[in-house]
Amino acid sequence: MTTYKSTPLFGGALVCDIPEKFADVSKLRQVPDNQEVYIDKDGFTSIIFDITERVGPAGGGLETDGRALTVHLEDLLGDDVDSVKVWNTTETEFTRLSGDIPAYTLIATQTPKSNTREATRTSAPDFTALILTLLRLEKESTDILITVNVPHIKGEYDEDEIDLAMGKQGELIGDAVEYAARIWSSLDIKDWALFKEIQV
Template identity: 75%
Template sequence: MPRHTFQPTPLFGGALTVDLPTNFADVSKLRQVPDNQEVYIDKDGFTSIIVDITERVSSSSSDDPLERDAKALTTHLEELVGVEDAAETVQVWNTTETQISHLSEDIPAYTLIATQTHRQREGERQGAPDFTALILTLIRLKKEQTDILVTINVPHIKGEYDEEEIDLAMGKQGELIGDAVEYAARIWESFDVKDWGLFNEI
């Protein structure tokens, strides 16, 4: 039984649609968001969902498409978290091929679950997350020369989650990551492109 309710949400002027949780708010109503991004944030927590239209990463010279796509996924992850920090602070727990229900089966998509530990820097205020979980889905549109990234960021702030509930090495995700996995599954089922012309504009 799903714990959350969802609603169809138009993105980029209706060119894309996706079901998002009803308790998420459109950040662009509060502050400026880049034209190639849509950002939604949990009104009752700290989780955010970002849909990002980016230039396709032309990956390594490998002839194996899976290898090229895996490299592209790594490149996007490093850009998200910062290349310098990636090696030291990021742990990828799993990567899977993903089928986006409304898109053609020959459009590759991949999802990874990772955690980034937060390094307390000198002079930084307390209250920074212990770590942030990321569920990153990459949809590769070859013809459009576009990569679409859907990132669910799940900050874990001390006192706001049950530390004993989480042991990703043992498959224990805890409530916040469990919710994010449910959001991701609904996004894979509902994500649809209504206007392919969008990719010529951005």
């Protein structure tokens, strides 16, 4: 059973529950002002909170927001975007935020290009699962991205447990979905002025 702790983000402007076993990466290396990064002390999973400029035209709706989600995914993955498969996209509800703030989550996998000999020599993952949540704050001209990255490294997971086409997520992705769900239920914005301060 995962234990969580209420964690202040961006100087306490945001707060949400993060698993206790995750470490704040900014204590180890520099992290951009518009990001908070946490990594599993016992594994390879990371959780990244990213405050970015809102993508797309004013107004919302599935089409506009869906396109914004795609743009953010492409920005996140850069040249690797053609090695990504999106398995599903759903509307997401943040329990402590107003119900009229749109949010969406997608689950995707990114498989490294196998033509690099370098990758086979290092501990490059077989694939990385991504749980990407987009929170659209239109009045603040801001998008908040919450990404749970789950690298699957050979020998560190049970390959037989995973078949996303059949709905089999395996333990690591199952845990990551639980982390994301806990964030959706616990994230609260304490200081809306944050979105004026952070220049991205």
